[in-house]
Amino acid sequence: MSHNLLWGVDWYPEQWDKTLWESDVQRMAEQGFQVVRMMEFAWPILEPRPGNYDFSLFDSVIDILEKYKLTVVLGTPTAIMPVWLVDQDPTILAVHPNRLTRDFGCRRMGCMNAPVYQKAARQLVQAIADHYGPRQSIIGWQIDNEIGHEGSDHCVCDHCRAAWHRWLEKRYETIEELNRRWGTIFWGSTYTRFDQIPLPRQQVATNHNPALLLDYDRFSSDTAVSWAEAQVQIIRQKARAHQFITTNLYPAPLAQCIDMEDMVRIMDAAGWDNYPVWGNQDEPLPYFFTSYVLSYVRGLHPSGNFKVMEEFSGIQGHTQLGHLPPPEQVALWTNQAIARGANAIFYFRWRTAPYAQEQLCYGIRDTDNTETERERHIITNMQNLSPVLKTFASEPVPAEACLVYDRDTSRLIREQPLSLGMDRRPTSYMQVGYDAELARWFAPYVLYNVNCDIKSTKSVNLDNYKLISLPFYQITDEAFVQKLSDWVARGGHLVLGWRSGSRTTDNWNIDRPLPGLFRELAGIRVTNFEALGTGSTGICLKDTLIHQFISKIITCKGEVWADILEPETATIIARYRDSKKHYTGKPAFTRNKYGQGFVWYLGTSPDPKTTFFLYKSILKQAGLAGRFLGLGIEAVQRITQEGKTVMVLLNHTSKKKRVLGKIIPPWGTLVIDSI
Amino acid sequence: MSHNLLWGVDWYPEQWDKTLWESDVQRMAEQGFQVVRMMEFAWPILEPRPGNYDFSLFDSVIDILEKYKLTVVLGTPTAIMPVWLVDQDPTILAVHPNRLTRDFGCRRMGCMNAPVYQKAARQLVQAIADHYGPRQSIIGWQIDNEIGHEGSDHCVCDHCRAAWHRWLEKRYETIEELNRRWGTIFWGSTYTRFDQIPLPRQQVATNHNPALLLDYDRFSSDTAVSWAEAQVQIIRQKARAHQFITTNLYPAPLAQCIDMEDMVRIMDAAGWDNYPVWGNQDEPLPYFFTSYVLSYVRGLHPSGNFKVMEEFSGIQGHTQLGHLPPPEQVALWTNQAIARGANAIFYFRWRTAPYAQEQLCYGIRDTDNTETERERHIITNMQNLSPVLKTFASEPVPAEACLVYDRDTSRLIREQPLSLGMDRRPTSYMQVGYDAELARWFAPYVLYNVNCDIKSTKSVNLDNYKLISLPFYQITDEAFVQKLSDWVARGGHLVLGWRSGSRTTDNWNIDRPLPGLFRELAGIRVTNFEALGTGSTGICLKDTLIHQFISKIITCKGEVWADILEPETATIIARYRDSKKHYTGKPAFTRNKYGQGFVWYLGTSPDPKTTFFLYKSILKQAGLAGRFLGLGIEAVQRITQEGKTVMVLLNHTSKKKRVLGKIIPPWGTLVIDSI
């Protein structure tokens, strides 16, 4: 078994008659799978009565798996709890900010601050670790399941109230300090004790102070991280050395409040549930968006790789389905994930559940257990490509460019989206505007096939990169700006986005002209701004001869926001050109030479055409060899264990394509020597 | 007075000064009305204090009605309750699944499982039956009013909690059986006692197990049926032989959970409130939709006829109005109802209420009590057409075709609509997607003017029919499939829709290839499927020469869903043809010879053009003489008491039309000898 690239399935033996178990495992083995993930919703099976543990079912299953040389990743089943725990203490049920108490019978309904739930979960995990930690065939652990998903990142119950007040007291020490830093003098909401501070439930009209909202996000993140950490610590003590610990994150990356870097820090790898299409979507997410999320997950952990704990096999939905991808595309998505850094793929799921909330979540096979077309493609792809993919799957992904995000800014944008164009709510509990914009800023790297990391302001190592994109960095840390400045001065290339530098770490409007701490670095002042909502403004590129030419024949557009710039030391590289805007003619994009490096400032979000022409020159100036290979063609460079550079070519179109002299079939994958 | 066709009005004498009563009744008599419905909201008048009954108001009114030879249908006024009952026990107020407790002052605010409400209602009905049962002029009874309307089919209060747990215990006997059949092993929601089982309140994100939701629908249906039955039993004991018992159902037929066949089973007829336009609709429902609902009501009760307890007269709305139909069309809708099986019409309402929630529900006359244009048309129509209409109004409607629906499937579709195209929510508490699709499947029979029944899987007598349409029969009963197979083998023609056969009666995904139990009958396998949402896919008909011709010049479309078919013994009669679909070229519709009969399988919902061309050949093959008479022309065949076959021609257009050699005025009705 190669540990360089794990192929697995998500299997729920408890949902099937035990007479099926061996034939299932035998087929897994025959098809080439190496590992199964299981047990992540099995608490009532493992502990049918309080303190009474029963591992017999999974023991039997693991015996069979071992017989066929399959290994196991175990999930800690704390995303649900047994009904007896709710009997013991109904207050463990979480209360959503919309004021609805969650009910037993769903998932993620427990409050992670509820002591009874915490204690029971830890005892269970201890028992599991004691029992399975020593077992050789266990090669990994998944902590809980999709922590924070479906709005469970926020709870406003009384357990949370107490924990929130403790958290605030620890952070601010005195109520005066909190009042000062939150600006509670505004609207007279000055507090005199920590226990007076409300939890951010849904309001009728204007919401709470954004400083309170931001801190509640930080508090809720800490809650979730502690929840996971407690389990990691227990397992670490019992786990054998070869066992990895991860957890499975989920889309959209930054739409909930949890800092996933904190979450996976003490684990061995980040994990991701990879569903490029889900529910009633009428088409898959754009491929650059999927590349964005995969690269985000890769960037979460220093290991430089990640695991796909759930990989799309059949179409998925809870109450509605949508677009059916061709089976070739299902295989393509697997390869894309590996190209972007995954070194383990677990297909969700071995076989479709006959019943319950996910009976429309189709697996590799349907409930009827007969071979499916997608199964043939998945297996063939695995068998054919695994030999070449595993030569680089566990190697770091080389990258000289990096997209940098800021977790606090992303939290704030959820509550204060600034522009209707940043306010995208696919469900009541998600605001994916920040993710959508980040993906827009990642898109040029996909377009020009330049490997690009995604890192947070907290963890990025600037010196690894020639070019950094940093959009909407609002909640600005002075030390990080200094690091950026030094890096640019030493020759770095920085692309700043609108609104950068506008707030302090306490979310105050900065007390100096915008872009605040970036003024000297960008060489500009932002004199005013407009939110473009879902509309746009015309812009006119003028940096290169090509820009000047294309500006005559097409109209480039800026979206979401428009900063009006006044260059101080910077060069104007685009101006607004829109007869409906009174600021037509004013600078929109600038480039500033700073020391040995350059800083671009984009006052508005470029539309696709603008992105195409703008980044051509940015990449060139930064010395990155971007190559546009046609729309729908994605190329990722990887380095094999032997140090050879290869290129993974992914054809995201339904047409046969000739790329770099090679033919790639529709939805095909080709790994070639880099040229 | 002819009992073959009753003409009546809905009258609220309690809302008017008693000096108006006699003049009102005199006019009713002069205009030709025979009966009034009244009393259905009069509980506080009848029982002003607990146990203190006062029938004087309605006694006086009935005296006047009798003087003018008018008869009476009495409504039991239990859709509301007197304020003193809420004083006695505020817990009788129902709690909607959205967690809002209903308030006194509206309607349908009582929980039908609340013992205090049940007892008071039964005592009241007993008193009414005792008092009015013996009276000759009372010719019928309406039980309650629109039971289950406005989201009142579901309540999640503590009375319901207790009843729900009893109901579950009765159904499953052991909690282990419930766990097994619901699949509670999924997400670890295994129960150990019945009283742990939640009520399906609104959740933050993913909803409850669909098996729980389906059972709650069944439970809520049983609740409503018991509520009505208790009243029927009381009245039966006191009612004179000539008195019929009905209740008034309401649109959309299948958007609430109550099984109306169960409800009207022990009554004498089904009743319907017929509003082809209501509220702020900017146009009436399509005429085939109204025919669909009328035919549905007709099919509910073995009597083969039904009563329209409320028939549109003036425009209607609670807070907003919309489209104003011309008065000719108001009369047309009356005649359409009779053509489709109504043998009693009660116009809603005699005169517009001056006040309260329905002051925008206009009656035959406005509050000013002067003659209206619509009044002239209604009366003229009644006087002119009654002689001919009554020759067949109480006769069975002959039909050789039948559209079959499934109540459990319709319940499930509300919570699990499968496709965005099946998810239509005109209000927060209604999901009419199943009705909209059924109407689509009924439309070809209207288009080709083939009389068609609508029956449930539970009650349909297959041998009555040559052709049966059975769309989305998901919750599949093995015995019914066997009956269908036998019937097809004997020469029946069956049109199956996508998703048929996909689930067991416990709503499990079936453990064999789709279409499950229909595989042999349909002669196909469904290898995969896509939900089309609100989009569509191209299809290419190829069954007949005409199909082949029209496929060259127009593009037929499939909507909502696309099953990809693999014929085993069936003939392909249409293929997908859509360059955007990877399954283009795959079979979409098939026809299978099975014994002496034929089975069509439609893998997608045909759009209107497709319907037109497809059903032309289906009807022909089934030996049904369909005749397309132009868009907007509806023809219904009826047989008179004397056995003569006549055809009711309805012109749903604003133009004069020549049909079968006759001229029908705009919105006109013509009854001709069948040809």
Added chain:
Amino acid sequence: MSHNLLWGVDWYPEQWDKTLWESDVQRMAEQGFQVVRMMEFAWPILEPRPGNYDFSLFDSVIDILEKYKLTVVLGTPTAIMPVWLVDQDPTILAVHPNRLTRDFGCRRMGCMNAPVYQKAARQLVQAIADHYGPRQSIIGWQIDNEIGHEGSDHCVCDHCRAAWHRWLEKRYETIEELNRRWGTIFWGSTYTRFDQIPLPRQQVATNHNPALLLDYDRFSSDTAVSWAEAQVQIIRQKARAHQFITTNLYPAPLAQCIDMEDMVRIMDAAGWDNYPVWGNQDEPLPYFFTSYVLSYVRGLHPSGNFKVMEEFSGIQGHTQLGHLPPPEQVALWTNQAIARGANAIFYFRWRTAPYAQEQLCYGIRDTDNTETERERHIITNMQNLSPVLKTFASEPVPAEACLVYDRDTSRLIREQPLSLGMDRRPTSYMQVGYDAELARWFAPYVLYNVNCDIKSTKSVNLDNYKLISLPFYQITDEAFVQKLSDWVARGGHLVLGWRSGSRTTDNWNIDRPLPGLFRELAGIRVTNFEALGTGSTGICLKDTLIHQFISKIITCKGEVWADILEPETATIIARYRDSKKHYTGKPAFTRNKYGQGFVWYLGTSPDPKTTFFLYKSILKQAGLAGRFLGLGIEAVQRITQEGKTVMVLLNHTSKKKRVLGKIIPPWGTLVIDSI
């Protein structure tokens, strides 16, 4: 300092370091400002502990202001409360009809019927009045802040429950009288005691009796008025003679239930917060809409002028921003307010708050405290135009036309909008349909530059006017109709809108043919009607030769509603002309000679083209010299202190315009001698 026109700013010294105070005040003085408004959210500063008052902060601030000869308007800070008051009694937090309890930390979260809140607020106001009433530099008082805003006009808590029952008992004396006038016989909601009557919380489906809803609006209005009156009475006793009392109202004028005439009656002037663009609007409100709201505010108080307590300076929003107006337009909006009757302008706000809920509400300067472009324009405009504007700013605005609204009708329309076209909900707690329609009826006066007052049915003095527009006057008072009739008979010109005369003051449908009490005056009967929703109907003007000509080349449209008219003594001046409407050809608009005057009846809401052509002839007939000066040009006539008539020309376009021989720059203002 001229009291004829006050220029001020809204300043929050408590939000800034005290070292900034003097430089701020010095700059205000240098720029020409005369007054600051402050203190309206400062309760916790003034009373940090119960009963412990501390005026030191504002004393210091006022000392500085006085040093620079600036004066002060003080706001009573009762729109919020200190946290200790919520500690004392958490039940003071209001409960919105959507059943959400408001939380501390926002604003307007107190219930104005809560005794503890009432008492604390009055004691505070007393302390403030005692302390600041004698101070010479205090020139005015603002009561509370935006009373009723953000849905706070309605509360359904237990304090309100008790007050509501007392209010009802006072109004109706006996429960029988309430039952009769509400029509509670409908749906059997007859009450036997006042304390049974529900509060209008959100319902699942059909709402409460509209009579209950209307009375709850009246009750809630009385609550708010009492709240303000209590403060006015306290301040009056301590205020020096030169100090005015006002409060600041807010858009949309009639979307909440409070009768603002009642509110400002015992004050000295009405106040308004003037934001022609706010939040994520992608363009400003149409200029005629802003003129409508300004004229509405002017009409609220007999003084004939009003104060803008908050005037737009920088862009504003809580979580999102939108359109950025050019700075010239910011100045223009100031001048428009003064032209329409404002004699005090307070710019909101001196400097953008760095933190909290309004950190996106930009002031004259940003948080960085450097000069902005808008600042230069605001100051220049003030300095340049103040000399001429102050010659008339405090003089009455002459007007011979008046738009009359009805407060009860506006309340009713919120709950019963009649047509989807009247149902406009920018937020969950606002329904601005009535305002949007009133603005449509005001638009012709702006278009033709005819000064027009806006008055309520309660306060209008008919004899001041030649022409009165009275749309949708549903809740019809017989005495007012008589006054109107007399006034028309004496030569008045009245334009009535659809639905006029349809209800009694108890909101009963009138018991005579529509337009009810207006039948003789309008010389018509309304035989039927349709709600047009968001659609329209064609109409054909035929009153003048021009009408007949334009009807040949363009299609005029009616919107929202269509009354079908039958002239009795009136002349038809327009007919419906729409092939899709069965009432095509029926009269749409009529004109009736009545005594010496004329009455127009408009059966549908004219679209802009129709308005243009229709009002040309209406104004002419009424003897008003309307003059169309081009789209975007607004002209207001004013009379100076010396009695000279001048015309304020406002160019609401981005183009230079030649008007009456003068050049007005883009967004420019010109005051010329009237011609």
